[in-house]
Amino acid sequence: MDLFRAYVIADALAILRDHVRLETPAERVGLREAFQRTLAEDVFAPEDVPAFDRATMDGYAVRAQDTFGASEGLPAYLDVAGEVLMGQAPRGRLEAGQAFRIATGGMLPQGADAVVMVEYTEELDERTIGVVRPVAPGENIIRRGDDLASGTLLLPRGHRLRSQDVGLLAAAGVNTVLTRRPPRVGIITTGDEVVPVDRTPGPGQVRDVNSYTLSGQVREYGGEPVMYGIIGDDFETLAAVVRRALDETEAVLISGGSSVGRRDVTAAVVASLGSPGVLFHGLAVRPGKPTIGAVIGHKLVLGLPGHPVSAMVVFSLLGRPLLDPGFRRFPVRARITRALSSPAGKEDWVRVRLDWGEGGELIADPIAGKSGLIATMVRADGLARIPLESRGVAAGDEVEVIPF
Amino acid sequence: MDLFRAYVIADALAILRDHVRLETPAERVGLREAFQRTLAEDVFAPEDVPAFDRATMDGYAVRAQDTFGASEGLPAYLDVAGEVLMGQAPRGRLEAGQAFRIATGGMLPQGADAVVMVEYTEELDERTIGVVRPVAPGENIIRRGDDLASGTLLLPRGHRLRSQDVGLLAAAGVNTVLTRRPPRVGIITTGDEVVPVDRTPGPGQVRDVNSYTLSGQVREYGGEPVMYGIIGDDFETLAAVVRRALDETEAVLISGGSSVGRRDVTAAVVASLGSPGVLFHGLAVRPGKPTIGAVIGHKLVLGLPGHPVSAMVVFSLLGRPLLDPGFRRFPVRARITRALSSPAGKEDWVRVRLDWGEGGELIADPIAGKSGLIATMVRADGLARIPLESRGVAAGDEVEVIPF
Numbered sequence: 001m002d003l004f005r006a007y008v009i010a011d012a013l014a015i016l017r018d019h020v021r022l023e024t025p026a027e028r029v030g031l032r033e034a035f036q037r038t039l040a041e042d043v044f045a046p047e048d049v050p051a052f053d054r055a056t057m058d059g060y061a062v063r064a065q066d067t068f069g070a071s072e073g074l075p076a077y078l079d080v081a082g083e084v085l086m087g088q089a090p091r092g093r094l095e096a097g098q099a100f101r102i103a104t105g106g107m108l109p110q111g112a113d114a115v116v117m118v119e120y121t122e123e124l125d126e127r128t129i130g131v132v133r134p135v136a137p138g139e140n141i142i143r144r145g146d147d148l149a150s151g152t153l154l155l156p157r158g159h160r161l162r163s164q165d166v167g168l169l170a171a172a173g174v175n176t177v178l179t180r181r182p183p184r185v186g187i188i189t190t191g192d193e194v195v196p197v198d199r200t201p202g203p204g205q206v207r208d209v210n211s212y213t214l215s216g217q218v219r220e221y222g223g224e225p226v227m228y229g230i231i232g233d234d235f236e237t238l239a240a241v242v243r244r245a246l247d248e249t250e251a252v253l254i255s256g257g258s259s260v261g262r263r264d265v266t267a268a269v270v271a272s273l274g275s276p277g278v279l280f281h282g283l284a285v286r287p288g289k290p291t292i293g294a295v296i297g298h299k300l301v302l303g304l305p306g307h308p309v310s311a312m313v314v315f316s317l318l319g320r321p322l323l324d325p326g327f328r329r330f331p332v333r334a335r336i337t338r339a340l341s342s343p344a345g346k347e348d349w350v351r352v353r354l355d356w357g358e359g360g361e362l363i364a365d366p367i368a369g370k371s372g373l374i375a376t377m378v379r380a381d382g383l384a385r386i387p388l389e390s391r392g393v394a395a396g397d398e399v400e401v402i403p404f
Numbered sequence: 405m406d407l408f409r410a411y412v413i414a415d416a417l418a419i420l421r422d423h424v425r426l427e428t429p430a431e432r433v434g435l436r437e438a439f440q441r442t443l444a445e446d447v448f449a450p451e452d453v454p455a456f457d458r459a460t461m462d463g464y465a466v467r468a469q470d471t472f473g474a475s476e477g478l479p480a481y482l483d484v485a486g487e488v489l490m491g492q493a494p495r496g497r498l499e500a501g502q503a504f505r506i507a508t509g510g511m512l513p514q515g516a517d518a519v520v521m522v523e524y525t526e527e528l529d530e531r532t533i534g535v536v537r538p539v540a541p542g543e544n545i546i547r548r549g550d551d552l553a554s555g556t557l558l559l560p561r562g563h564r565l566r567s568q569d570v571g572l573l574a575a576a577g578v579n580t581v582l583t584r585r586p587p588r589v590g591i592i593t594t595g596d597e598v599v600p601v602d603r604t605p606g607p608g609q610v611r612d613v614n615s616y617t618l619s620g621q622v623r624e625y626g627g628e629p630v631m632y633g634i635i636g637d638d639f640e641t642l643a644a645v646v647r648r649a650l651d652e653t654e655a656v657l658i659s660g661g662s663s664v665g666r667r668d669v670t671a672a673v674v675a676s677l678g679s680p681g682v683l684f685h686g687l688a689v690r691p692g693k694p695t696i697g698a699v700i701g702h703k704l705v706l707g708l709p710g711h712p713v714s715a716m717v718v719f720s721l722l723g724r725p726l727l728d729p730g731f732r733r734f735p736v737r738a739r740i741t742r743a744l745s746s747p748a749g750k751e752d753w754v755r756v757r758l759d760w761g762e763g764g765e766l767i768a769d770p771i772a773g774k775s776g777l778i779a780t781m782v783r784a785d786g787l788a789r790i791p792l793e794s795r796g797v798a799a800g801d802e803v804e805v806i807p808f
């Protein structure tokens with residue numbers, strides 16, 4: 001840990017990525033349960049798809065050479081010798097000078113190597129068509145194995161399955177896949193002054209907001225939240241709970257008050273648990289300065305700020321890519337409506353509301369309000385980043401916004 | 405239905421929005437189950453938050469006027485008459501010339517109207533501090549009800565609860581909320597040639613991919629998929645299944661082959677079921693041309709193309725905003741790597757892979773491959789739109805991409 005370095009989010013993430021491996025047991029599941037799970041194996045195509053050459057247009061299966069030179073003025077005349085019915089193999093083989101009626105998806109008869117679109121034919125009688133435009137071999141057909149050749153890598157180990165990925169596995173005839181159980185994430189709220197939501201806070205007390213916001217985030221990022229309740233500011237008690245959470249889960253979030261004393265207890269507890277231990281203590285990030293990043297074994301331990309907004313922002317920026325390593329963030333660009341100053345040496349993540357301007361361009365309106373107030377996150381659509389070296393932005397400047 | 409108009413996605417959405425109301429029964433649920441559900445009621449703050457004036461900094465609670473004129477050279481000397489303990493009400497009232505030690509979040513004692521940060525004080529002895537900088541009334545404190553005043557609208561009916569929304573309700577002391585059950589979406593695959601995933605397709609047959617991709621999308625968009633299996637190309641059978649699905653769900657997706665005959669069966673079935681019935685049949689959209697949009701009562705019926713890619717693209721563009729009306733799409737801008745031509749009179753949605761260019765800008769690489777192939781969706785990160793009136797884009801042009 002380099003105490004003199006100002007860590008921004010990208011640094012913190014790189015440090016944690018070097019040590020964190022959220023390994024969960026592998027389970028073989030059916031395709032219907034596989035959605036949004038992570039693959040624990042490389043998956044290869046077990047067979048060719050399609051398993052036969054097929055038409056990609058409605059029309060006539062032909063030998064391409066029989067259509068060479070065909071034109072409106074001089075059509076190529078072909079015998080309609082058969083029809084390919086959907087879901088059935090063609091009857092017989094296509095010979096020179098013949099055509100088979102075929103619909104999109106139909107299996108190409110032996111002897112055919114192209115499909116003439118119905119638009120480029122004229123029906124002369126029941127048994128004869130005129131082709132008014134030539135086709136090349138392979139035109140309007142898809143060959144056996146063109147979609148997926150047997151043995152092709154379909155999806156790599158570690159990939160989190162989206163709708164289209166499950167669709168690909170279905171198309172390939174893969175019925176079950178080895179997946180990882182979603183990572184369990186322990187959530188611990190600390191603070192003598194924190195009370196459960198169903199209790200009316202007495203003087204100096206606040207309700208436990210973080211366990212709700214963080215468990216929602218964990219679910220959104222593909223994990224399974226495990227609640228460890230509200231723990232007072234006591235080293236032994238907190239250490240015992242964190243130890244239990246580390247036994248039972250793959251990652252532990254400890255959100256605590258922002259006072260110096262509180263942070264020291266959390267840091268001391270984390271430092272006492274094992275190696276590599278605390279990797280950074282404090283970030284050059286606003287909000288999120290008092291964040292503690294640690295790894296015990298390969299398990300992630302994040303000491304998050306007590307303020308709900310700060311905890312949400314830091315967990316979104318650090319936790320999401322760690323829980324879901326394949327997740328890719330694509331910021332949108334928007335014009336900011338007001339000037340914002342930012343101290344040099346701080347990376348600012350400003351809550352903004354996104355809207356469409358009169359010219360159809362995106363505009364980002366910074367949310368006013370005290371930083372600890374969760375209502376500011378409710379009004380926001382995303383976070384605009386003001387980099388470490390920047391002193392701020394002027395009204396009308398373009399900023400990059402990460403939508404929630 | 406205006407048969408002469410070329411409907412693009414925005415038109416189709418506007419037409420459907422006029423008629424669709426996915427009303428599901430309301431259920432009162434606890435806050436832990438409320439995540440990602442839609443509110444069936446306006447929710448108001450039941451009490452002031454905070455319920456008392458509190459410190460937002462570590463330091464000393466004071467009467468601001470006692471610090472006026474204070475400076476490094478001429479500190480204001482105050483008696484430390486007490487300490488506010490976290491989670492407890494202050495003991496006694498603060499009198500003129502006094503200060504109480506207080507930590508962030510602590511309850512302000514009666515008589516105090518500001519907090520001096522500890523950095524701007526010097527401890528002279530156990531009972532006396534010097535304040536070296538004045539504070540204004542209200543400085544470093546938050547007043548009762550400043551976060552949420554009792555009676556404020558917290559979240560409106562129809563809002564889908566994100567992590568921060570649940571956090572806001574927790575902060576306000578709202579324990580249960582009236583939410584709508586997620587909309588059920590019936591999924592019907594049609595086609596004599598379609599076989600279940602666990603069967604090896606015979607000649608001319610294909611596996612049922614759409615029921616997997618569409619059910620994943622339904623879950624992602626906040627609905628609950630209900631599977632109705634694979635139905636052959638027969639009017640009576642299909643009509644019976646669609647009628648049952650309309651009884652049991654709030655929306656029905658019928659994906660079918662792209663051949664003209666198949667579409668006619670689906671359209672005829674949908675037209676036979678009730679009013680307002682079929683609202684459009686065919687879109688000026690690629691992929692997605694053979695889409696049927698219909699509403700029966702207030703329930704949505706979409707006839708989707710049989711090709712898995714087309715079905716996914718159309719359902720993503722039309723189904724998502726209908727299932728999740730508060731969902732807001734923010735396209736990213738990226739430079740396209742290759743020229744693409746687009747027939748005028750077609751709105752094209754091109755699958756692209758997004759990556760970072762050398763200058764740190766986003767680049768969009770169109771995915772090559774036959775359009776029906778689901779593997780192209782697997783390689784893609786989003787859809788770039790080429791508008792109706794455009795003839796295409798040149799390499800290096802900026803395009804708008806909707807990430808998946």
